[in-house]
Amino acid sequence: MDGNGRWAKRRGLPRSAGHSAGARTFKTIARYANKIGIKYMTVYAFSTENWSRPKDEVNNILELFKQYLRDASNFKDENIKVKFIGDFNEPHLDDEILTLIADAEKNSENATGMHLNIALNYGGRQEITDAVKIVAEKVAKKEICANDITEEVIADNLYTSGQPYPDLIIRPSGEYRLSNFLIWQSAYAEFWFSDVLWPDFKPKHLDKAIEDYSMRNRRFGGI
Ligand code: FPP
Numbered sequence: 001m002d003g004n005g006r007w008a009k010r011r012g013l014p015r016s017a018g019h020s021a022g023a024r025t026f027k028t029i030a031r032y033a034n035k036i037g038i039k040y041m042t043v044y045a046f047s048t049e050n051w052s053r054p055k056d057e058v059n060n061i062l063e064l065f066k067q068y069l070r071d072a073s074n075f076k077d078e079n080i081k082v083k084f085i086g087d088f089n090e091p092h093l094d095d096e097i098l099t100l101i102a103d104a105e106k107n108s109e110n111a112t113g114m115h116l117n118i119a120l121n122y123g124g125r126q127e128i129t130d131a132v133k134i135v136a137e138k139v140a141k142k143e144i145c146a147n148d149i150t151e152e153v154i155a156d157n158l159y160t161s162g163q164p165y166p167d168l169i170i171r172p173s174g175e176y177r178l179s180n181f182l183i184w185q186s187a188y189a190e191f192w193f194s195d196v197l198w199p200d201f202k203p204k205h206l207d208k209a210i211e212d213y214s215m216r217n218r219r220f221g222g223i
Pocket of ligand 1: 001002003004005006007019020022023026044045046047050061064065068118
């Protein structure tokens with residue numbers, strides 16, 4: 001969800017206004033994606049690298065997460081199943097936010113609509129490192145042999161365990177990089193880039209991304 005800062009700057013507004021607008025876009029797009037039948041959607045909300053931003057900005061973004069989580073009505077009527085993915089052994093993530101996250105996941109656990117992953121303190125390399133640690137412990141306890149470690153074993157220990165790999169990755173705001181997002185899962189994903197800044201991203205942009213995606217010829221390394 002990139003480009004919040006530039007969106008605000010262009011309007012002479014503080015960066016916090018850009019993040020608030022980004023949060024509104026997040027809700028609109030998540031609702032729309034669910035409505036049109038997307039089964040899994042992951043949004044990159046805060047990376048393991050974002051802590052290096054000024055303290056005020058970090059606090060502002062954390063407050064937006066809390067506001068979203070406190071609003072019990074969020075996505076309730078839409079039947080969206082929410083899951084947070086990331087490293088939650090992080091001192092900045094206080095008990096309040098961890099409890100709100102646990103409650104949001106619990107409250108939506110029986111939802112049968114779209115699976116919505118919110119990546120918070122997320123880093124793809126960190127995710128793979130965490131998976132390797134879990135698998136290494138299983139080897140140390142002799143629960144599995146090193147030779148039995150397959151790609152499936154690693155995938156089963158990622159934060160996204162049990163979910164399909166993404167078909168389409170959308171990056172707004174004119175940047176052409178993955179920035180440590182779902183690096184394992186995206187090995188064969190299709191990419192769609194747009195200059196539109198995240199707060200300006202509309203359902204029509206998602207429609208266009210899907211339309212373009214539907215024209216792609218996915219070969220998965222075959223011919
Ligand atoms: C990147 O844009 C955006 C972020 C690091 C924060 C994203 C957070 C939200 C959209 C808010 C709330 C989300 C939820 C799930 C309620 P940037 O600040 O790097 O933009 P710039 O590149 O233009 O400076």
